[in-house]
Amino acid sequence: EPEVTQTPSHQVTQMGQEVILRCVPISNHLYFYWYRQILGQKVEFLVSFYNNEISEKSEIFDDQFSVERPDGSNFTLKIRSTKLEDSAMYFCASSPLGTENTGELFFGEGSRLTVL
Amino acid sequence: GDSVTQMEGPVTLSEEAFLTINCTYTATGYPSLFWYVQYPGEGLQLLLKATKADDKGSNKGFEATYRKETTSFHLEKGSVQVSDSAVYFCALSDTGRRALTFGSGTRLQVQP
Numbered sequence A: 001e002p003e004v005t006q007t008p009s010h011q012v013t014q015m016g017q018e019v020i021l022r023c024v025p026i027s028n029h030l031y032f033y034w035y036r037q038i039l040g041q042k043v044e045f046l047v048s049f050y051n052n053e054i055s056e057k058s059e060i061f062d063d064q065f066s067v068e069r070p071d072g073s074n075f076t077l078k079i080r081s082t083k084l085e086d087s088a089m090y091f092c093a094s095s096p097l098g099t100e101n102t103g104e105l106f107f108g109e110g111s112r113l114t115v116l
Numbered sequence B: 001g002d003s004v005t006q007m008e009g010p011v012t013l014s015e016e017a018f019l020t021i022n023c024t025y026t027a028t029g030y031p032s033l034f035w036y037v038q039y040p041g042e043g044l045q046l047l048l049k050a051t052k053a054d055d056k057g058s059n060k061g062f063e064a065t066y067r068k069e070t071t072s073f074h075l076e077k078g079s080v081q082v083s084d085s086a087v088y089f090c091a092l093s094d095t096g097r098r099a100l101t102f103g104s105g106t107r108l109q110v111q112p
Helices: none
Strands: A005-007 A011-013 A021-026 A029-038 A043-050 A053-057 A064-069 A075-079 A088-095 A112-116 B005-006 B011-014 B017-023 B025-026 B031-040 B045-050 B058-061 B061-064 B075-079 B086-093 B106-112
Touching: A005 A088, A005 B086, A011 A021, A021 A088, A021 A112, A043 A064, A043 A075, A075 A088, A088 B058, B005 B086, B011 B017, B017 B106, B025 B031, B025 B086, B031 B061, B045 B061
Parallel strands: A011 A112, B011 B106
Antiparallel strands: A005 A021, A021 A075, A029 A043, A029 A088, A043 A053, A064 A075, A088 A112, B005 B025, B017 B075, B031 B045, B031 B086, B045 B058, B058 B061, B061 B075, B086 B106
């Protein structure tokens, strides 16, 4: 069964360093998303991406974040200068083209980011 | 803005017990409602959904009914199994949006 894969599963970094989290969405999906979950808190929407551009982003997704689909298969989240509060589990998701509000997103297992 | 509130866990039950996990929501439009489940070591998976008032979503013995009058979408199962142990997330997507708004998740532990 096709699945969304994420790498790395866990990354430890120093405050101020750049981090890139990678995702390989399901191959025929066209919408891509990043969510995050700070330990003990809600899963929060960061950004959605369609047709090589951001289609929606939350207030959390400020200038230190960026997303890219560099090669038609990977979907990356870059955090330019990490802060302690960026420590969280980051989930990538994808969904096929379809009607809005279907809500059926396919999630990866997550990448845990620890900022020291 | 949109929000989802679900009961805090962990919820610990014995096998074959009845399960209810409460979920209420606020939304500006006419949302679709979802339950996602996360088994240990895996990503979130869609468990069931309902797209309009009075719809009942069901899957794997789990059910939830979209109650507009009480803005609720409570998850129920008549007889839980050890294999149901997981974290359950209630979520909504509001009119015209693909982004999901999640609750904080409820951990369910089922003991044999």
